[in-house]
Amino acid sequence: MKTWKSLGERRGTVRARRAEFEEELPVGESVRQISRRDFFRFSGLGFAAGLALGCKSKVVEKAMPYLNAREGLTPGVAQWYATTCGGCAAGCGVLARSRDGRPVKLEGNPDHPVSRGGLCAIGQVQTRGLYDEDRLRAPRLDGKDTDWAALDADLARRFADLRTSGGAVRVLAGTILSPTLRAAVQGFLGTFKDGRLVEADALSCAALAAAYERTHGQRLTPHYRLEEADLLVGIEADFLGTWIDPVGFTRAYADRRGPDKPRPMSKHIQIESGLSLTGSNADERVRLAPSEAVPFLEALARQLGLAVEGGNLPTDLAAKAEAVAHELEAHRGRGLLLCGLNDLRAQELTARLNHALGHEGVTVDLAHPSLQKRGDDRALEALLREMAEGRVAALLLLGCNPVYEQPAAFASAFDRVPLRLSLALTEDESAARCTHLAPDHHWLEAWRDAEPVAGTLSLAQPLIQPLFATRDAVESFALWSGRPQLALQALKKHWEVDVFPRQKAVADFETFWNAALQKGATQVEAGGAPRYREGRVEGATSAPRKDGYELLLYAKVGLGDGRHAHIPFLQELPDPITKATWDNYAQVSPATAARLGLEQGDLLRLRPEHHALELELPVVVQPGQDDRTVAVALGYGRTAGGKAGLGVGRNAYPWRAFAGGFLAANPAPLQVRRGQGRVELACTQDHHSLEGRELVREMALAPYLRDPASARPEEQPGPSVYAPHAHGAHRWAMVIDLSACTGCSGCVVGCQVENNIPVVGRDEVRRKREMHWLRIDRYYTGSEADPGVVHQPMLCQQCDNAPCENVCPVLATVHSEEGLNQQVYNRCVGTRYCANNCPYKVRRFNWWEYPHQSELARLGFNPDVTVRSRGVMEKCSFCVQRLMDAKITAKNEGRELKDGEALPACMQSCPAQAIVFGDTQDPDSRISQVLRDPKRFLVLGELGIGPAVSYLTKIRNITPEANQGGHHGA
Amino acid sequence: MRTVAITGAVAFGASLMIFALSLDTRLLGDQSGYKPAQPIAYSHALHAGELKMDCLFCHTSAESSRHAGIPPLSTCMKCHESVLNRAGTPAGKSDPSPEIQKLRDAYASGRGLSWVRIHRLPAHVTFPHSRHIRAGLACQTCHGDVQGMERVEQAMALTMGECLACHRTENQKLQLAGKPAQAPTDCSACHH
Amino acid sequence: MATTEFRNARFRASFADPEQLLHAVAHLRSAGHRVLDTYTPFPVHGMDEAMGLRPSRLPRACLAFAILGLALAAGLQIWTSAIDYPLIMGGKPLLAIPAFIPVAFELTVLLAGLGVVASFFVAARMRPRLRIPDLHPGANDDCFILAAELAADVQFPAVARELAGLGASETSLLVEDRFQRDTSFWDRSAGAGALLLACLPAFLILALVPVLNRDFQKRNLAWDGGMGAPLSAQAFDASGVLPGGEVLQAPPPGTLSRRGDPPLAFGPGKAEAERAGRELQNPYQPTQGRFNRGKAIYERVCATCHGREGDNNGSMIVARGAFAPTVLVSPVVRGMPDGRIFHIATFGGPTKMKGYGDLLSREDRWNVVLYVRELQKGSVKPAPAPVPAGVQP
């Protein structure tokens, strides 16, 4: 039945349609329980009998108060705790909402100097990682659950042997952001004759640090200050999505992205082979194959007067390199060059260019280097060698999963280590091969600290007592060192000794400590910047390849390096660019797809030449991608570590190899063969064109600056037959700045967590039944080869004359006097008429009773939001529970609600500060000011439905002649 | 015959209406009168009635939280470490009444007590106690004369109609006095 | 219902053709007989005129019911949408008359239709009947029958002959006088049956008696249409996974929330109380708001034992002899520094009084201190003497 399909979404064999549903959901068992209840409700006895069976005398309900009251602890009242996100090594500041003594929501901490209030998708779901059924609940010894005493006894014996024998003890860790933990690990290793810490990141930036070792004599990662840059040139660096510190970078980037910011709008040029989130936000993009990136840099360097060999480029690219060089020249001292390649030559060129252009000390901060990526690939390579030679007696894994994320050689070498100990939270691929498991606390249960940028320290305090028999890594290492110490003591001591003296402002440690706890972060002195050293650029030049396919390995915004692949929220988060969920795939450019006769979903067999591993992946046709590049996401294909991640996608990590001591995608030509059949990808968006519709407005910067009023849309909604209805004390409205929004999707997940929105699984997404209340529509404009990209967050527009309201027969959706379009779940009978009549298609229907029965997972639900049953419509409520909470708090304190006090979850954590929300009844509120912005336009305003959400025209910092993409809009 | 028919029709209509109303939570789901035995025969009549203790003395969170809350045992122990029976305990004399002994045992055990929950609104409703207390509403408005109850029972059905009736009256009063309405009647004030 | 009085003998005749029947009816009426009715398998046109029947008044009933329906619909919609529970929908006015037309029309038609049929049943006395007296077996098949009352002084055979001449296939006298009367058992019990049916809902209500007459130790029956039971963990509920088996958890020790007060640098005990007296200042200035708040907290909590005036008077607990608290307005307390009173409010007194630091916020405790100071001002006149060391509060 080919006719059922549209051109863009022809599908072949649909794999395993129904069976997958139950498996993919986080908790499968409960589906059955629920349906049994419904079964009785209807069990063939007719409707009345069904009604009667639905009745039940409620069981005796317990009411269990606290045993002891505590100052400031009130059941039902949320407390906010400042802490530090442990989702990755970026160390963003987090505010955790604690209800009844457990964390239910994480948000960005505006007081944190690096992340400044932003939080990414991965950070937002961390509570779900805490209440995860797949966590290890006790230590294990040789594959069997045991208790800590037994494990410690066994370890003590083995460590004692090693101390006497002098066997090599290695701790392999992802970047350890916590100075206290690092000290504990170092202290532990210090008790051995041959103990060493090896840090290795799955998404490695080792070459960057190594380059600075060559240029400045010190292995460091600079802290890039995007807010200072007038010109940003990114080379294969997805700094808004996955590179080093995406939240901090996005926050800083947003400071300069938009025509009405305090400082002039920056210009962003992205040079890349795939279309990354960062590239999708660039004003100009240069497409090149991965092998052309280093020559491009060489060409830049030569243009800018550095004595470098190479720089052989095809003529069109050479011209572009010249243009970019001119731009850099023009912005000398105010620009920034960022390179995401894990290639020493590339990074050294970048470092030397940044120095030569006078960026150091302005946009490249070496005095306060970033400590977020400390992985050293050379050390890892050395460790691998040691292991393979059988010279490692004990390997302790801390916050890493090398069997999964390192080259295949690791796994076999790992088995040669006699004592294999992992501190992982779940039984991941590496933990499954360990002899000892000493599960660490989830970071929300632990006392930690973090120093993301030298001199900026933040504290992480636990939000709940440990749920399981886990132990803080700090305590474990202290104990194994023979100096048992509680984590809080260790932390406090470390701060008293090492941190407190580095500042002068506060004289009393307790005050300093308490202030840091409450604020979440503190800034102290850091060392000075190292000096530049002239030198020859390392490595030989390589000519770009002329033909054949090249492999690009990248990380997805939602999944990152894959360590959280077992959290279904992240699997279901649509990739900001492809809008695909629950899979990784082989991205090819439209031209390549046409040449190979490929369509979306066709299976493709890929293998780097001479490599053992061949992967079969579905094709995604990716506009804007280089024609010779095949891009595959990392982080998929988990085989252990949690149900949701199992069997989702394929693991491409083994395709990385050491090149000159740094892990990078296998540079061998990629063999591409057609596979058998097709897979239906679970995409949330199938149509990528605006179809010539004025749904998004765009404008170039220069004409806007000449005449800001010209941005005002010509067409205004016509008059209404009816008089507008009255509003009460407040009237809520939202404005989304399309110039600022990067599409990072943090809001999507934040909304999902705040509002108890279910994850539905791959099959349901395939059926277009994802539940996200807030989605980000991504449109391509212009040519397929070089498209303009627009990210448009789309949520319930809370229309004043909402079309959904009229049609509900039972008054389940009506208007509030504060201008909210209210959806009353308990009144809804589920006709779906409202969803049909919604022009924005933002209403979501509960097609099934989604499983919510896991008692553990239910702890993570927001207790202020009803968990919807099947058959009920739901949609964005402007986080009405938060508005109510803010209003109640203000009223209880006997004062008026302040502007900025009531914030929806999406707005709170937006790293780009793209969302403004507030009360339009207050003429001084920020929203009232933004509403007067000439750039403001309504989506489908011509329907006269009066949406309360409006958008600001996307301004692109393009010069008219660079506007070859034929961008749509004003 | 005609009389019979008319009577029949009226009876039919009326009883159908009553039946519908009854089913519609008036009878089903109406928990008023629920008066379960509690693990400790705590007497509100004694504490709130005779001793004139303020409701908020123990139910402290009622003025700051959505929950009125059940006091932690430590609150009970503020007095009952000394007070061991109804008559009050003269210093040095300790013959605790069995109920107070249960309390002391529970506290000492460190495990606390499981009371039987009486008032429970459906999960799709939020009722912020704090707003109502701070608006000056007496607890008795909804909970009945608790100070007279030896054992607490649910006094009202706590239906949406009861909520609305009060909110509407309050707003009318305010509007008559020329003030803006304070008691929200928006759906999402309670359902979210 | 009006019963016809029969003065004379009645008879009936059967015809095979409607035209003959029409003719016979006209003939009989002109001959002075009273034609009671005709019985035909289909309506014979012209018969009403032949029998002299007046047009039916049912159209008027229909109109009346239509108006009733319209009024009901209009009333229901206007009252429910604009008066009883006004709700804003889609920016339309509460009284959106165009939107009310469809339902108004439907209800008008419904009531008019049902009303006129009901009127018809009543007027034509139609109701379930097991036996119909004098029913001619062909009346609903192929016979056209008339029933008439003989004119006075006319003999039946003569009429029979005349009718035979007009085409009557059979004529007969009707003997029994039960022409239009209900006699069967069914007809009598029909009313009772209808009443029984009418009471069905009442029986249903009776079925709810167990619900009404319930054991108040147990929860009532409830019907959960959905979302009645919380799926998110709620305060005071039991939890199968959290330590202690309950949802309410204490935050880990040492943590400090954003708006939380840093831990006090004091411990319990007399020495600490004295230190607090020396070191702690009330951080708040007395204002009317603080006075009010302090008074509220004092009267809610402290007055239970200390009495509303701080003099132990009126305290039922003191009256019962449970406690003998310190008189707050006594010179001893008046002489204590604020910090010391605060310390006692927080950690308790040296004898029976427990601390209220866990129940009352830090600010509220300072408010109470302010209020106690005010109480003291009101009662004791002399200025406070310096507090001698070691005096127990």
Add this chain to the structure above:
Amino acid sequence: MAHDADVLTGAGALAGEAERYGHNLPLIEGNKTYRQVTEEVFAPTERRPPLRWWLAISVTLSMLTLGAWAVFQTLTRGIGTWGLNRTVGWAFDITNFVFWVGIGHAGTLISAILFLFRQRWRTSINRAAEAMTLFAVMCAGLFPIIHMGRPWLAFWATPYPNTRGSLWVNFKSPLLWDVFAISTYFIISLTFWYIGLIPDLATQRDRAKTKLKRVILSVFSLGWNGSNRTWSRYETVYMLLAGLSTPLVVSVHTIVSMDFATSVIPGWHATIFPPYFVVGAVFSGFAMVLTLMIIARSVMGLEAYITTRHLEAMTKVVLATGMIVGMAYATEFFTAWYSGNPYERYVFLNRALGPYQWAYWTMVGCNVLSPQFFWFKKVRTTPWMIFILTIFVNIGMWFERFVIIVTSLHRDYLPSSWAMYRPTFIEVAILIGSFGLFFTLFLIFTRVLPMIAASEVKGVLKHGDH
């Protein structure tokens, strides 16, 4: 008579033509006596059903069972068992609903409007057509309930005083209008049908052989004895009901069309919908009546009562309404183009050329092209040809609703939300089950009650001869 009014509706025009035939052709063939009519009309209800009937009902009961299973699946597991999604919230459910409501239009139309126009040829078919209406409305009424996410709360769509501060219903919602329109239509149609049935029930009662049958028929025939006094009132009531039903018929599909017409969705939001839907309903209704009658007259041996003349008259109605429907399709396209509204334009282009074009062209072929064969008298008077063509019309009219609902929804305003809809087996099974229900009820009806209004036929028995 009524020729002025005839031009207003296709039905009237063609009925008028049929009237002209009436002066030289008998309505009932075979020069029957009253007794013969009685015997022949009631015979099927009094003898054992033939094997053919058993075969037929076993097929329809199987279909019904399949449908019941599918409905059970839907109720116990949720709407997730259907192929709907966030973009297409209605598809088979409301398509079936509108389809069956449309089918339900012919019965009351034949009865009421033709009665008011004194079209005597209606007498042979009105009973069966009305029964068909009732069964079709029953099938239709099923869908609004089962399409709800929480059908156990369907009673919330009725205004009754309650404990929620008396939260009533939304009288501004077209779906609520549907509740009133469909239930009124069902009740009034049932009443109309029943009133027409009373004299025949009396005949059936008088002929009843068994006690039980007699008792039941006595109860329902309400003591009918053929009295002229009652007949006189009866005719008044019948006329009044016909007068009430006629605007009711028009109102029902008008209101159903408002489900779409009052929305904001391009392809739905169209002022042309009410007349277009009503005509479409008459079109499909007559087609279904023809389909059924052609089967029934041959199966039950009622060719003398349902003559070729009846069939021919109805085919003309089908032809006329089919052309109006075709006109409506064209008008929609014109309006979309003329409006200059890009969304509206896109929806109609997408209908004809988009992924659902096969459905669109099926609809056009069945609804616009196939009735054109009725221009030929040979086709109009050959039952098997009529049968085939009316089946096409039924298919076409189902697809018309499918096209309106699905193609409008699946690509509306924001391209980001565009999606495809594919039915699941459950939905197909429910559609089959609704046909099973319809035909099962109809088959039972033909064995239990007189399929032809004997008392009315007797009244026109002599008319053709004039």
